Amino acid sequence: MTDTAPRPTLEAVAARAGVSRATVSRVVNGGDGVREPLVARVRKAVEELGYVPNQAARSLVTRRHDAVAVVVAEPETRVFADPFFALQLRGISKELTAHDNQLVLLLTEGRDDHARVARYLAGGHVDGALVFSLHLDDPLPGLIQRAGIPTVFGGRPGWSGDRRGVVYVDSDNRGGARDAVRHLAGLGRTRIAHITGALDQTSAVDRLDGYRDVMVDADPRLIAEGDFTPAGGEGAMRELLERCPDLDAVFAANDLTAAGALRVLRESGRRVPDDVAVVGFDDMLPVAEQTDPPLTTVRQDIEEMGRLMARLLLRAPDRRAAEQGVGAAPSSVVLPTTLVRRASA
Amino acid sequence: MTDTAPRPTLEAVAARAGVSRATVSRVVNGGDGVREPLVARVRKAVEELGYVPNQAARSLVTRRHDAVAVVVAEPETRVFADPFFALQLRGISKELTAHDNQLVLLLTEGRDDHARVARYLAGGHVDGALVFSLHLDDPLPGLIQRAGIPTVFGGRPGWSGDRRGVVYVDSDNRGGARDAVRHLAGLGRTRIAHITGALDQTSAVDRLDGYRDVMVDADPRLIAEGDFTPAGGEGAMRELLERCPDLDAVFAANDLTAAGALRVLRESGRRVPDDVAVVGFDDMLPVAEQTDPPLTTVRQDIEEMGRLMARLLLRAPDRRAAEQGVGAAPSSVVLPTTLVRRASA
DNA sequence: GACGGAGGTGAGAGCGCTCTCCGAGCACCG
């Protein structure tokens, strides 16, 4: 069980294959510049010995780590109750795996962790960082920028610091919101309400802006603040019904909020979509398909966002290249959204 | 921006503090055996230079990595739609952070990834592994055991291989299920049905066993197979209503399933809990509290399970200690559950 | 006052790998 067998080294493989360490190294790293028969002999030795390169030794000299940190700066449990982040993580994982990179997960809770994360990133343990920092007042992006490693943000960081060189991947929240509201208007609805998300996050602000783009002179009482949770949606919906009992449509900042709103609408005796049409955002499948009635919503490809973040990061020029002016820094990407029609609007 | 500044080394700190490398190393690693004035001088130099130890160099000689792999062997998206895993991850993260360990996340999808994961773990990149492998037929536990690194499983691995030395953390699924069913019986219910989870997972099997412990000679038609999803719960509930229209209680394998069942019960015109009492499992807050009526359920402390897994792993004797027979291997832990009474039963 | 010992400090040898030279060998050209 406790196999004392020391792991074989390059040296051991070289000895077995009857070549030098350098040759084995070349083969292990792609085999360029080594003649076929030798390559085969080396590979055979590697196989027989079960050789696995020592990553620490390799990193020591190459200064690469083939590892990327994923920083999740969400103080609340919410990020977890929410499949959103999990899906992005999955996209990231797939892309990193495809490039033989490891994923180091850094969850932060509260300010105390910020210093820890900053130190870790500055410590050169990873080649780059993917950061989810959704809050407007979050100091983390600034700290990370100072750490000086390539970084891609998930969602537009709502952050007033130096924006130069900031790369992010986001959905077209504003455009998606516009589509949603236009859809409702196209159904002949005129009293279209909006339940916002947590307004300390850029996505919520952008969706609100999109709503306003279409409802240029909307009754301000048609806007109620939510927080992306079902409970928030319920509260906001009650508020709206009280203020504007004549509303005939609701655009909710996300599907969970919409689910809460639907519940309150049903309680109040309103029929959806007959009396009030409802549109959500995200197209989170377990939620959007399970509501009663199924939710018309704005889909964003969350997993693809994660993939893209990783791709952008891996493509980022490393320090040496940057110093030589080689390879432009990648720029931010905003992914399109699509309206998914179901029964609720 | 592209700071060419090479990171300072031990050597540099030593020079600045006017001591030897060895002394700096001692201070950085706790400062034992170094006199106070020197310690202060070294710390000052570290501070001024912004020295951060090179983990690769350190690992190269110590053969420790202060990193733990978390392997999630769930081919389906489901694990993600489900806050369950996320909560455990959070517990793990907290505990690892408290011990200055990093979390390397390995998500596997499908068989192809198994070899990759096994190679990684065997490659000695991490000091141990926390493995979530919920499926009965999963080859991963075997592969990992062969990799020969300390491992703790999340949930009892349903695996027919060599069980010696297998350490896991699980909830008392069977006991919790018994409590749930006894509670229903205590309410005077006699036709108590069970919707199972996905029966290729030990937790589902254990909960079914718990149900059977109480319902010793239950009508087999009172058991319907679900899959831990709301949709599965709906299907199973319809099936049950058709087979046994006289049932007066349902114990669902988890809260999501219960939510689906509730919907079908409502559709069928039955009142909960008056006509049919319902109990879930997990006490997943966003779900259990939001159902109509709120769900009576069996709570397990998911985050604590994660914490415990990490604690067990970190306590596991390292190889050297094991060779000397020092430090017993930790043993598995089964955490108790508690019944949470809400309105549904 | 000399000696033993304990407690601090420094020197140096690697950990396993990459990568830069160099030298050897080969083909091809003159």
Next chain:
DNA sequence: CGGTGCTCGGAGAGCGCTCTCACCTCCGTC
């Protein structure tokens, strides 16, 4: 047939750190 250029393989120098020794200082003790 000798020279030239190129390609392939090997030797060796570190990467930054830890850790074992050996040494040195200073205290207590007889």
